[in-house]
Amino acid sequence: MKEIRNIIENLYELLDDNKESNKSIEFNSLVVNVLDKLCNEVEALQVNQEALEESISFLNEDISEIQEDLFEEVSIEDLEAYEDEYVEVTCNHCKKTIFIETQAINNNEIIPCPYCSENIVI
Ligand SMILES: [Zn+2]
Structure with missing residues (x-):
């Protein structure tokens, strides 16, 4: 050109x-x-x-x-099992909702909120 x-x-x-x-x-x-x-x-x-x-x-x-x-x-059973592994948590600080692994909540006292970085577990 x-x-x-x-x-x-x-x-x-x-x-x-x-x-x-x-x-x-x-x-x-x-x-x-x-x-x-x-x-x-x-x-x-x-x-x-x-x-x-x-x-x-x-x-x-x-x-x-x-x-x-x-x-x-991916069967419906698979999807239900997947839902069981995650729980909907609303951050008390910024009021935003995220999905966290149930296991992560059980094993950790502090999980930082991805939006405001405050502890989402409290
Ligand atoms: Zn937050």
């Missing part, structure tokens, strides 16, 4: 020069040159984009498979 910008700059200079002298042949060849290079750049972009679209469609398929696996393996 830098090459194309250089040609365009030359074109602008030639346009200015054209007021006094006739450089139309040079001007025309530069126009054709820049169009040719732009076409090449656009073609390269198209090829890249097609490759990207293909990669994304493969990624989408992979993600769909992963999602299916995830939903298959």
Whole structure:
């Protein structure tokens, strides 16, 4: 693209020069040159984009498979067991609610609140 910008700059200079002298042949060849290079750049972009679209469609398929696996393996029993492990605690200092592992509450006298850093257990 830098090459194309250089040609365009030359074109602008030639346009200015054209007021006094006739450089139309040079001007025309530069126009054709820049169009040719732009076409090449656009073609390269198209090829890249097609490759990207293909990669994304493969990624989408992979993600769909992963999602299916995830939903298959987490049963309602699993979710209930997960809920049992965590308890909802409201911080007495900032009144925000967080979920803490039941075990962590049983084993610790001090748990700092993630919002205000005060002890959430008291
Ligand atoms: Zn707090």
